Amino acid sequence: MIGEKVRGMNISNIEFFFPNLIYSVYKITSPYDTTYNCIAWAAEDTNMWWAPAPGYYWPADVPRINSLEAYIAVFEKRGYKEVTDDALEPDYKKVAIFTRDGTPTHVSLQLDSGLWTSKLGKSEDIQHDLQGVSGETYGNVAIILKRPK
């Protein structure tokens, strides 16, 4: 079936949407999976699709608005605070929220190695340099937050 071709995700397809990955270190770390998204993955939940839209999981007491402020509130409720530096700090977890035209599009989580991990929408998880997923698809990092491990 024509629709099934999309499932055959491959490196060239990812690099087409995220050309900055071509010039960075990255690898695919999971299969295609439509059951969780980037914000859930950054919140270490692989069972739910988090979204402020009706019908999806969204933390209680956080406004169901697709805004940077709402995304920040999600992580503040989990103990994160805004920082200016994306460098590795061994005692802290860090997340990076991306925006495109001011609207949140993506969240990445920093790994112990200093690399970052991202769930690419409905597709795979990858490990990457932070700037590897910046560009036309997700825009750029708008804010970094951290919390003690």
Added chain:
Amino acid sequence: MNELMKQYKAKPKYGLGYSSLEKPQNRREQYIQGNTVMVTYDDGSFIKIEKIGSLLPKSDPVPLYESLFPKNQKIPKNNAGIFNPLELRVPESNPELSASLQAACTIIGSPIQESEISDSLKEEFEALVYRWKKDTQFSSTMIDIAMHPAYQQIIGMGPCAIVLILKKLSSELDHWFWALNAITREDPVPEESHGNIKAMAQAWLDWGKSKGYEY
């Protein structure tokens, strides 16, 4: 008369398929028989809605039919060229009747099964699905996913898309919930399952079975 129309001649239902390239049709005549309204058009196509009479005032239903199917007016169709009962005109002076009639029109008749849908419409559906999946594969936000033009066109197919979507959902989990909700105006997903894609899919598949869809 196109192939789909011949199918419906043999087994009339609502949810008729028309080519969007067809010339506008004018209503030719209508029949009111018991609880059934039948409207034929000058190209030989027709609409039949069963049990509709039971929803209408028995005293003088003819003026209401006249307002539903005005003379010299095109068949109400959605963007995919499918007859859409939700677009039937009903008197604005009677909003209660309007609401109940529109709601009833979505459930009148048995479900449109895959075997009743033309190959061309199935191909169009598959092409839209492919485009939607390709363009939204890396999207996390529901605005990007559900507002994609191809997804909106699938919603625009109306009741014909339901069985095709359920079939897709039964073989591969994906975000079809907004489309199903928009077309059927139902939401079988309990609040505790919101965000649990497997449970959400199962709730809709169970709904489909309860309504008699076969896929």
